[in-house]
Amino acid sequence: MNIKNAKNWSSVPRPIAYLAALGLTMTAFSLRHLLQPYIAPYAPYQLFVIASLASEYLLGLGPALLSALLGLLLATHFFVAPFGVMDGVSKSDVIFVVNYIVGTLFAIALIEYLRRALYENQLLLKVSRSRHKISLHRENDRLYLAKRRAASALTLQHLFARFDEVLLLDLPGTGLFPQALLGSLRGGEASVGADALTCFAPDDMLRLLDALKAAESGGAARELRLRLAGTEAQAREVSVSVEGMPLDGMRAAVVRLVRTHDEAHMA
Numbered sequence: 096m097n098i099k100n101a102k103n104w105s106s107v108p109r110p111i112a113y114l115a116a117l118g119l120t121m122t123a124f125s126l127r128h129l130l131q132p133y134i135a136p137y138a139p140y141q142l143f144v145i146a147s148l149a150s151e152y153l154l155g156l157g158p159a160l161l162s163a164l165l166g167l168l169l170a171t172h173f174f175v176a177p178f179g180v181m182d183g184v185s186k187s188d189v190i191f192v193v194n195y196i197v198g199t200l201f202a203i204a205l206i207e208y209l210r211r212a213l214y215e216n217q218l219l220l221k222v223s224r225s226r227h228k229i230s231l232h233r234e235n236d237r238l239y240l241a242k243r244r245a246a247s248a249l250t251l252q253h254l255f256a257r258f259d260e261v262l263l264l265d266l267p268g269t270g271l272f273p274q275a276l277l278g279s280l281r282g283g284e285a286s287v288g289a290d291a292l293t294c295f296a297p298d299d300m301l302r303l304l305d306a307l308k309a310a311e312s313g314g315a316a317r318e319l320r321l322r323l324a325g326t327e328a329q330a331r332e333v334s335v336s337v338e339g340m341p342l343d344g345m346r347a348a349v350v351r352l353v354r355t356h357d358e359a360h361m362a
Contacts, residue, residue, distance in 0.1 A: 104214035105155035116150040116158030120165045127174060139174035140166065140195040147199055151206045159207075163199045167192065246341055254340065254349060262335060263291060263350035265307050266342070276352060280323060280333060296322040303337070303350070310339035310348040318353060331355065 105112060123146035127139070143166025151159030175191060254261070262280075264272040273291040292300045299321040306317045316338035323331045334353040339346050 101211045101215045101218070102156075104210050105153075107154055109157070112154040112158045113161060116146075116154055116162040117165070119146040119150055120162045120169070122146065123166065124169050124173075127170070131174065131178075135174065135178070136176045139170045139191065143167070143170050144195070144199050144202070148202055148206065151203045152210070155210075156203070156207050159203050163196075163203065166199075167195060170195070257351065260351045261349060262333075262352050263307075265311065265348040265350075267311065267345040267347060280331070280352075280355065294324060296324050300324075303335075306337040307348045307350070310337050311346045313339060313346065 107115070120143065123142040127142045143163070147159050147163040147166055150162040171188070171192065175188060258274075259276065261274045262277040263274065266272065271291045273294070277291070277294055292303060295303060299319075302319060303321060306319055309317065316336055318334060318336050320332055320334050323333060333355050336351045336353050337348060338351075339348050341347075
């Protein structure tokens with residue numbers, strides 16, 4: 096928003112404004128000249144007053160004063176008897192000129208005051224609307240963040256309520272975090288990061304990796320039957336649930352233990 100001083104309320108460029116005021120004054124002169132045969136010697140200044148007030152309302156103070164001055168000179172010379180000649184100043188000439196100057200300047204000043212007040216009010220309204228929009232955006236951001244935090248809190252509450260069943264956590268940008276349950280099933284410590292998937296047989300490790308990617312991209316929960324790797328766990332399988340969860344505006348994935356299958360059950 097382009098904010099400028101209230102005295103420069105007119106958006107018309109100054110050279111164009113002065114040329115437009117000159118055009119309005121000459122238009123008033125032309126009309127008055129056409130009417131001269133019918134209304135002379137009456138109303139020599141009225142059309143020039145209208146031109147100067149129109150200049151003030153449309154163009155600003157400077158162009159209006161120019162129009163008023165030109166109107167005074169043209170009307171006094173061409174439309175105040177004796178027409179077109181200068182033979183001194185009479186009492187009636189002084190009355191005409193003073194009446195024109197006082198009335199025109201008063202009207203111009205009044206219009207200028209009102210135009211500046213209107214422009215200031217428009218600026219204040221624009222600033223108020225801008226601040227209101229900013230406050231609305233901030234409030235929307237605050238509500239969004241609060242909603243996101245609440246959703247994350249519920250997710251974590253649900254997760255920790257059944258944390259003793261968790262085998263793996265896959266957090267965006269941080270990698271895999273194996274839980275103690277995975278190490279106890281395997282019979283040892285589980286590796287950290289991507290190496291945690293080596294706890295499972297190679298083929299099953301790829302299946303689990305695909306399920307984790309699907310869960311992070313918003314896919315439905317999947318249940319997999321996986322074989323545990325390692326000499327002490329070669330005969331063991333586990334059924335796991337792989338599901339995604341919203342966490343602070345991101346998608347994480349969790350692998351939960353559903354049940355275990357020993358060698359006797361697989362026979």
